[in-house]
Amino acid sequence: MSAPKIQSVRGMNDILPDEAEFWDMFEETVRSWLASYGYRPIRLPVVEPTPLFRRAIGEVTDIVEKEMYSFVDSLNGESLTLRPEGTAGCVRAVIQHSLAAHQAQRLYYIGQMFRHERPQKGRYRQFHQVGVEAFGFPGPDVDGEQILMGARLWGDLGLAGITLEINTLGEPGERARHRAELVSYLEEHAELLDEDARRRLYTNPLRVLDSKNPALQDLIAGAPRLIDHLGEQSMAHFEGVQQVLRDAGQPFSVNPRLVRGLDYYNLTVYEWQTDRLGAQGTVCAGGRYDGLVEQLGGRPTPACGFAMGVERLIALIREAGGETRAEAVDVYLVHQGALASRLAVGVAETLRDRGIDVLYNCGGGSFKSQMKRADVSGAAFAVIIGDDEAAAGEVTLKPLRAADDRVGQQRITADDVADRIISLTADWEDA
Ligand code: HAM
Numbered sequence: 001m002s003a004p005k006i007q008s009v010r011g012m013n014d015i016l017p018d019e020a021e022f023w024d025m026f027e028e029t030v031r032s033w034l035a036s037y038g039y040r041p042i043r044l045p046v047v048e049p050t051p052l053f054r055r056a057i058g059e060v061t062d063i064v065e066k067e068m069y070s071f072v073d074s075l076n077g078e079s080l081t082l083r084p085e086g087t088a089g090c091v092r093a094v095i096q097h098s099l100a101a102h103q104a105q106r107l108y109y110i111g112q113m114f115r116h117e118r119p120q121k122g123r124y125r126q127f128h129q130v131g132v133e134a135f136g137f138p139g140p141d142v143d144g145e146q147i148l149m150g151a152r153l154w155g156d157l158g159l160a161g162i163t164l165e166i167n168t169l170g171e172p173g174e175r176a177r178h179r180a181e182l183v184s185y186l187e188e189h190a191e192l193l194d195e196d197a198r199r200r201l202y203t204n205p206l207r208v209l210d211s212k213n214p215a216l217q218d219l220i221a222g223a224p225r226l227i228d229h230l231g232e233q234s235m236a237h238f239e240g241v242q243q244v245l246r247d248a249g250q251p252f253s254v255n256p257r258l259v260r261g262l263d264y265y266n267l268t269v270y271e272w273q274t275d276r277l278g279a280q281g282t283v284c285a286g287g288r289y290d291g292l293v294e295q296l297g298g299r300p301t302p303a304c305g306f307a308m309g310v311e312r313l314i315a316l317i318r319e320a321g322g323e324t325r326a327e328a329v330d331v332y333l334v335h336q337g338a339l340a341s342r343l344a345v346g347v348a349e350t351l352r353d354r355g356i357d358v359l360y361n362c363g364g365g366s367f368k369s370q371m372k373r374a375d376v377s378g379a380a381f382a383v384i385i386g387d388d389e390a391a392a393g394e395v396t397l398k399p400l401r402a403a404d405d406r407v408g409q410q411r412i413t414a415d416d417v418a419d420r421i422i423s424l425t426a427d428w429e430d431a
């Protein structure tokens with residue numbers, strides 16, 4: 001009997017080579033887009049102390065209440081957590097290394113996040129984010145710039161129809177006054193609340209406004225609005241962000257019910273959405289979190305950022321007809337016979353020295369079967385070495401997808417093969 005197979009953890013996906021090559025191309029586009037805005041990479045641990053997330057994201061959030069993969073380090077009893085998002089760890093690192101002490105910072109990270117959610121299309125337990133964070137900029141200009149960055153990336157990726165919703169959450173004092181009024185309003189209508197809303201009434205009443213329950217929509221529509229409690233400065237900040245968007249011709253809608261699922265935000269929040277991915281249509285989201293650096297023990301530092309879901313964006317690119325066009329190797333190296341195989345190793349290395357990608361046939365096989373593999377590989381050329389060629393210090397060069405019929409199979413010295421391939425390729429490209 002064969003041994004039982006082990007499957008991947010539910011909601012945690014393998015990304016197989018065809019897909020992974022697509023991811024690589026996506027990341028390349030993303031990294032050059034980020035560089036064009038002056039953002040620099042930061043690489044952060046996947047595991048952080050649990051209190052970091054409890055303090056940053058908030059005790060009464062879905063993430064902290066039920067979605068974290070936490071475990072006790074058996075060596076010292078410390079509670080650790082697989083990061084459910086990247087902002088908290090990034091802020092920790094900024095504080096720990098005094099990165100924002102003397103100058104503003106624009107940082108980004110790409111990597112796995114972990115949330116114990118119910119898996120469905122577009123929602124996974126291990127997923128990937130590109131996260132972008134700026135520290136040290138208090139004004140609305142950077143909020144605006146970050147939002148416009150998103151718009152540019154959608155263009156670079158060939159994506160249309162991603163819409164933008166923005167809102168302001170004001171400052172903590174303003175929120176507290178609104179919250180008090182909201183709680184009494186909800187109390188007055190307690191009989192209309194569902195179980196979730198009742199549970200959140202005193203812990204996180206703002207989230208009640210985010211409820212998707214159709215039975216609550218009238219109640220929500222009549223609820224006191226945060227925007228009516230905002231002071232002049234908060235309103236000016238919000239207006240400043242909108243001005244940047246309007247000046248750039250970026251369409252948006254203000255959604256006063258947009259509250260986000262993490263507690264660290266103040267002032268600007270926003271989400272980019274598509275209706276092409278079913279229920280999980282938010283591809284990117286973020287906002288300002290001016291209080292978080294101080295809350296985690298650093299000096300007060302204004303900050304704002306956003307993160308996008310890589311799985312969702314890639315699904316959207318695919319949905320829009322984006323193709324994987326993985327680069328095939330340039331040369332498949334076919335060889336047979338002891339002497340030929342030894343020469344072939346050297347030829348392969350010489351070609352690579354010249355920047356030519358080579359797939360060296362491993363595992364033997366007849367010339368015929370090796371030539372089949374060469375065809376399947378998509379290589380532009382086969383370089384063929386039998387004992388005959390090897391004895392003469394030569395190779396046979398065979399174009400496999402000649403754009404020009406005049407280029408036929410040719411026998412040349414091993415020393416000349418790199419130059420010949422380079423010149424043939426240049427001819428093809430010119431043709
Ligand atoms: P978030 O809204 O929790 O924000 O996540 C950002 C994006 O990650 C979502 O819009 C979605 O595209 C993707 N995402 C979230 N959960 C999943 C999941 N289970 N499966 C697949 N994709 C998912 C944050 O994480 C904040 N740290 C964003 C931020 C950065 N705010 C300021 N700076």
